[in-house]
Amino acid sequence: MPEMRLVRYVLIFLVLCLGVVWSLASVKPTKAQQSSKAYPNAEFLCTGDWLRENMQDKGLVVVDVRDDKHFDNTLIPGAIRLPWSDFRRTDRALGISDEFVGLDRAQEILGKHGITRASTVVLYDSIARDGGATASYMFWVLDLLGHEDKMILEQGIDGWKQAGGELVRKPDTLGSVLYQVPTRDARLSLEVNGDFVYPRLGDRYYQILDVRSPGEYSGELANTDLNGTPLKRGHIPTAVNIAYTQNWIDQESKKIKPYADLQELYRGLDPDKAVIPYCHSARRGSFTYFILRLMGFSDVRLYSRSWNEWGQPDLFFPVESTQRILKGSELPQSSESAQPARVRGSEQKSSDQPEESSEAGGYVSCGG
Numbered sequence: 001m002p003e004m005r006l007v008r009y010v011l012i013f014l015v016l017c018l019g020v021v022w023s024l025a026s027v028k029p030t031k032a033q034q035s036s037k038a039y040p041n042a043e044f045l046c047t048g049d050w051l052r053e054n055m056q057d058k059g060l061v062v063v064d065v066r067d068d069k070h071f072d073n074t075l076i077p078g079a080i081r082l083p084w085s086d087f088r089r090t091d092r093a094l095g096i097s098d099e100f101v102g103l104d105r106a107q108e109i110l111g112k113h114g115i116t117r118a119s120t121v122v123l124y125d126s127i128a129r130d131g132g133a134t135a136s137y138m139f140w141v142l143d144l145l146g147h148e149d150k151m152i153l154e155q156g157i158d159g160w161k162q163a164g165g166e167l168v169r170k171p172d173t174l175g176s177v178l179y180q181v182p183t184r185d186a187r188l189s190l191e192v193n194g195d196f197v198y199p200r201l202g203d204r205y206y207q208i209l210d211v212r213s214p215g216e217y218s219g220e221l222a223n224t225d226l227n228g229t230p231l232k233r234g235h236i237p238t239a240v241n242i243a244y245t246q247n248w249i250d251q252e253s254k255k256i257k258p259y260a261d262l263q264e265l266y267r268g269l270d271p272d273k274a275v276i277p278y279c280h281s282a283r284r285g286s287f288t289y290f291i292l293r294l295m296g297f298s299d300v301r302l303y304s305r306s307w308n309e310w311g312q313p314d315l316f317f318p319v320e321s322t323q324r325i326l327k328g329s330e331l332p333q334s335s336e337s338a339q340p341a342r343v344r345g346s347e348q349k350s351s352d353q354p355e356e357s358s359e360a361g362g363y364v365s366c367g368g
Contacts, residue, residue: 039259040296044139046151048163051076051122059149061119064157064171065138070129074167076160081171082113084125084134087141088281090226097226098281100304103186106141107179114174117147117181124153124160131155131254133244133287140286140302143293146185152290154256192276192301194309194317201237201318207269208239209277211288212307216280217241219321223280223307231311234319236278240326242266244284247291262295268328271297278303278310295332 039045054060055078064075065084075081086109088098101109115121121142123135135152142150153159161167200206212235215221219233235241246265248254257265269275275297277288282304292300303310310317 039294041294044151044290044294045154045256046122047154048159048161048165051153051160052163052165057120059116059118059120060122061115061174062122062124063113063115063138064125065123065135066125066129067134070126072126073169074157075169075171076124076157077166077168078172079124080113080174082109082138084137087138092226095226097308098283099308100141100191100282103145103181103188106145107181110145111177111179114177115179116177117179118149119147120149120151121147122151122153124156126156127158127252127254129156130287131248132256132290133284136290137283137286139290139293140190144187144190145181146187155254190301191304193303193305194315197236197276197303197310198317205273207273207275208236209269209275209288210235210239210241210279211244211277211284212241212279213243213245214241216307218323219319223311225308225312229313231307232313232319233311234321236310237318237320238324239278240324242288244279244287247287256291256294259295262291263331263333266292266295266326266332268326268330269332270328271295271332274299274301276301276303278306280307282306297332 051062055062062076062079063082064071064079065082067083067085071081071083087101087106089101090097090099100106123138125132125134132152132154135156139150139152155162157167197206197208201208210217212223213221216223217235217239219235222230222233224230242265245251247256247262249257249261256262275292277285277292277300279285282302285302285306289300289302309315311319
């Protein structure tokens with residue numbers, strides 16, 4: 001009898017174990033669990049496989065953000081067309097180049113295309129169109145508007161094709177809706193301009209990232225304005241240079257580096273302080289903005305006019321050519337909250353001056 005009781009207990013134990021194993025195997029993995037990259041904000045990035053499995057989810061809106069000149073007449077089934085550049089304006093008469101259209105206009109554009117506050121928005125471009133570095137601009141716009149559910153499809157339409165996804169030639173259309181942001185939800189501090197950056201150059205709370213090429217950063221290569229006139233050469237004083245292209249594993253696949261590699265890339269950057277990325281027109285800067293948000297940085301602010309403003313010869317913003325190096329040795333960990341845009345700011349300013357690199361140089365005020 002004791003032997004029979006023991007056998008019964010063993011069988012019950014085995015059945016329970018099998019039940020646990022079956023339950024774990026049947027649980028649908030989250031986006032974060034699908035990736036060994038283990039980003040703190042992994043919900044901001046999805047794969048082609050994940051999208052195929054979730055295409056029928058209620059409220060999911062897939063957005064092809066490619067401009068007409070980069071559009072090859074193929075789309076992910078069910079995707080709408082909304083070029084990322086619709087959120088920028090250029091006016092030669094006013095000397096405006098690639099400037100953000102503003103919150104009111106952005107809401108009109110989203111509503112016109114059928115996107116609601118409750119939509120889960122999946123943004124995609126293509127490897128040829130910089131592997132996320134245009135979808136990231138619309139990601140920033142949605143972040144600015146306090147839109148919670150948004151993500152970028154890694155490798156864009158190419159990632160979809162690699163996952164075995166089919167293509168169509170006709171975009172989907174959604175009925176117009178009212179997209180209206182409650183005042184309390186707008187995150188206005190996520191956009192900064194030169195007048196914000198300039199008085200904070202000596203403030204240790206603000207870390208400035210130049211994401212252009214090393215040649216642009218050093219001043220060897222000149223950016224130009226709307227009319228082709230060269231802008232000032234160099235970079236914003238105190239800015240360190242981490243080119244946006246370094247966020248990819250390689251230039252061919254344009255897959256985003258695993259979290260550990262990104263930590264190494266941004267070694268010395270403090271996730272508990274503000275980071276201000278910029279480039280020439282904020283397109284490349286928006287990609288670094290996205291990467292830092294993916295890494296769990298909570299206070300990231302895009303300089304939306306970037307060098308198009310700072311480098312204007314008739315504006316007296318200072319520039320330098322001195323190379324700056326991140327001094328810290330610590331790997332950046334995700335912020336305590338890792339929540340979207342918990343902006344801390346001006347009340348934490350310090351009077352300390354930023355550290356200089358060992359190279360000769362400094363900055364001068366250039367204008368006129």
